[in-house]
Amino acid sequence: MTRKFNYKELGLSNTREMFKKANEEGYAVPAFNFNNMEQMQAIVEACAEMGSPVILQVSKGASNYIGLEMVPFLGEAAVSYARAKGSDIPVALHLDHGPDLATIKDCIDHGFSSVMIDGSHYDYEDNVKYTKEAVEYAHKFDVTVEGELGVLAGIEDDVEAEEHVYTKPEEVEDFVSKTGVDSLAIAIGTSHGAHKFKPGDDPKLRLDVLADVEKKIPGFPIVLHGSSAVPAKFVKMINENGGKIADAIGIPNDQLRGATKSAVAKINVDTDGRLAFTAGIRKVFAENPSEFDPRKYLGPAKKLMKDYYKEKIQDIFGSEGAYKKAEVR
Ligand SMILES: O=C(CO)COP(=O)(O)O
Numbered sequence: 001m002t003r004k005f006n007y008k009e010l011g012l013s014n015t016r017e018m019f020k021k022a023n024e025e026g027y028a029v030p031a032f033n034f035n036n037m038e039q040m041q042a043i044v045e046a047c048a049e050m051g052s053p054v055i056l057q058v059s060k061g062a063s064n065y066i067g068l069e070m071v072p073f074l075g076e077a078a079v080s081y082a083r084a085k086g087s088d089i090p091v092a093l094h095l096d097h098g099p100d101l102a103t104i105k106d107c108i109d110h111g112f113s114s115v116m117i118d119g120s121h122y123d124y125e126d127n128v129k130y131t132k133e134a135v136e137y138a139h140k141f142d143v144t145v146e147g148e149l150g151v152l153a154g155i156e157d158d159v160e161a162e163e164h165v166y167t168k169p170e171e172v173e174d175f176v177s178k179t180g181v182d183s184l185a186i187a188i189g190t191s192h193g194a195h196k197f198k199p200g201d202d203p204k205l206r207l208d209v210l211a212d213v214e215k216k217i218p219g220f221p222i223v224l225h226g227s228s229a230v231p232a233k234f235v236k237m238i239n240e241n242g243g244k245i246a247d248a249i250g251i252p253n254d255q256l257r258g259a260t261k262s263a264v265a266k267i268n269v270d271t272d273g274r275l276a277f278t279a280g281i282r283k284v285f286a287e288n289p290s291e292f293d294p295r296k297y298l299g300p301a302k303k304l305m306k307d308y309y310k311e312k313i314q315d316i317f318g319s320e321g322a323y324k325k326a327e328v329r
């Protein structure tokens with residue numbers, strides 16, 4: 001028998017108050033993806049030490065990899081770690097890119113506090129319909145819902161889009177009111193993965209589209225996906241230690257800084273954590289090929305990821321000190 005939970009029993013929070021405070025105080029909440037315990041630790045340690053609220057993000061693929069039955073306990077572990085270190089940061093456990101209602105129900109029943117319904121690959125009317133169904137189910141349990149309008153270029157859940165389909169500002173008000181979503185992901189030129197622009201491209205976001213969206217739904221929490229910076233230092237470390245990642249280009253920090261000042265309440269980062277983690281492991285293996293104690297290679301990987309996320313909270317999110325900081329030993 002599978003034990004089922006409401007997220008509140010696990011000490012988790014939904015995103016409602018997080019986003020309200022973030023928009024009032026002018027910062028964005030970091031939403032970092034994880035696939036294993038060490039990445040989860042890197043995220044919660046970084047955020048607890050910075051006093052930053054955090055959204056622990058799990059894709060369907062990550063949930064399959066970890067096992068849905070185990071995921072909520074990693075969320076609970078993150079909360080109990082933060083509290084033990086004296087931090088009161090709220091922690092949300094969020095389903096990233098929920099593909100359908102069945103997955104969303106399953107995650108909510110297992111203890112997720114927030115979900116995304118990604119209807120962006122359907123036509124507008126179907127997107128509204130599926131998103132509304134997800135909201136109706138989630139709100140019964142006080143779980144918050146993120147919807148999406150516009151399509152990011154690149155690969156998303158094995159679906160490849162050739163071109164950016166920027167969000168149409170004239171649709172957002174209607175979408176938000178018809179569906180009842182709590183936040184809205186929009187497409188302004190970001191994309192998933194490590195290859196967001198081609199060499200020679202001008203890596204610019206459509207901040208004008210963001211500004212137009214904001215005018216239509218003032219103060220409503222906006223979400224940006226595909227926002228990794230793809231730091232050259234990690235790509236270099238990977239390539240110097242036996243890896244092969246070519247032409248990796250991310251979103252420049254100054255472009256994102258422009259976005260966080262606005263109503264952007266949540267920014268998604270996955271690729272940067274993957275790169276930092278991989279760089280850490282590769283370096284240990286390259287320098288010490290006889291190493292086989294997982295603590296010796298996962299430990300440095302975790303530390304690189306954690307330190308990078310602390311930097312990123314200061315440089316981009318602006319969420320440092322929003323809550324009580326953990327005591328660092
Ligand atoms: O949007 C994301 C997760 O939903 C992650 O984007 P990146 O691939 O840029 O990290």
Ligand SMILES: O=C[C@H](O)COP(=O)(O)O
Pocket residue numbers: 033059060061062096097156157192270271
């Ligand atoms: O947006 C996608 C996230 O980066 C997760 O990707 P994934 O489906 O490979 O886990």
Ligand SMILES: [Zn+2]
Pocket residue numbers: 118120121148151152156
């Ligand atoms: Zn999408």
Ligand SMILES: [Zn+2]
Pocket residue numbers: 096097192225226268
């Ligand atoms: Zn995404």
